[in-house]
Amino acid sequence: MKTVAIKDIRPTQLTHGLREILVKVQFYESLTGHDLEMAIAEKPVPVVLGPRGAPFAIDHHHVATALWRVGIKAMPAVLMADLTRLSYQEFWLTMDDHRWTYPYNAKGQRKSFADMPEHVWELEDDAYRSLAASVRDAGGYEKTTVPLEEFRWADLFRTCLPYPQSEDEFLTIQRRAIKLARSKAAAGLPGFVGKMPSQGL
Incomplete structure (x- = not known):
């Protein structure tokens, strides 16, 4: 094929x-x-x-x-x-x-x-599925070969974050989702990378 x-x-x-x-x-x-x-x-x-x-x-x-x-x-x-x-x-x-x-x-x-x-x-349409992709693209987690990984991340965000009703809400929730993806709550998910490196000295 x-x-x-x-x-x-x-x-x-x-x-x-x-x-x-x-x-x-x-x-x-x-x-x-x-x-x-x-x-x-x-x-x-x-x-x-x-x-x-x-x-x-x-x-x-x-x-x-x-x-x-x-x-x-x-x-x-x-x-x-x-x-x-x-x-x-x-x-x-x-x-x-x-x-x-x-x-x-x-x-x-x-x-x-x-x-x-x-x-x-x-x-x-599932906004949490788009949220999972945008968080990955922003470095919140890494892409892996694990099947259906984006859906597992979407389910985490669905459980912890409100559903975005507008583009402005999506961007606000995206920032919260990136922090969530870097937290211990996401440690068991594929592509987890941990905390963001600390800024400054």
């Missing part, structure tokens, strides 16, 4: 961070020609083939959605597993066992696998 039509990509999570997607949209819209082609090539979507051969994304939902929003119809893909032989129920149990799916809504409630949207751009 070298490429996949974005309209055919099935999501394996219920939520995404719309703010994070819009940042990626702005990035892709700033590129043209070879630069855009290279940027797309750098983010192949890892997929698992499921029932009826459908490609299920196990990462890069935000990238796929951003590309769709700027009019890109297909993207590079990497086949991680072929589970077409499994029944619908066996497929989702296997995905769950491998931590290749995250069936939780924006309130952190577990839902049925049948609730998964058909397309990657149909996911529910």
Whole structure:
């Protein structure tokens, strides 16, 4: 598998961070020609083939959605597993066992696998998911290869911080989230880096 039509990509999570997607949209819209082609090539979507051969994304939902929003119809893909032989129920149990799916809504409630949207751009917005990405980008924690790490950080912020209702509130809460990410409360999460270095003498 070298490429996949974005309209055919099935999501394996219920939520995404719309703010994070819009940042990626702005990035892709700033590129043209070879630069855009290279940027797309750098983010192949890892997929698992499921029932009826459908490609299920196990990462890069935000990238796929951003590309769709700027009019890109297909993207590079990497086949991680072929589970077409499994029944619908066996497929989702296997995905769950491998931590290749995250069936939780924006309130952190577990839902049925049948609730998964058909397309990657149909996911529910979760500001805490965007918060997790922005805190990572600001150095609050490091990116790792641990599956679903951003969701674990989002759940910490969901538990401890109020839901941002505006852009100003988001920026205020982001500062609090960075401090929280550097505190002992986050010590067990993937990518934890500890306290910020002290300033001055």
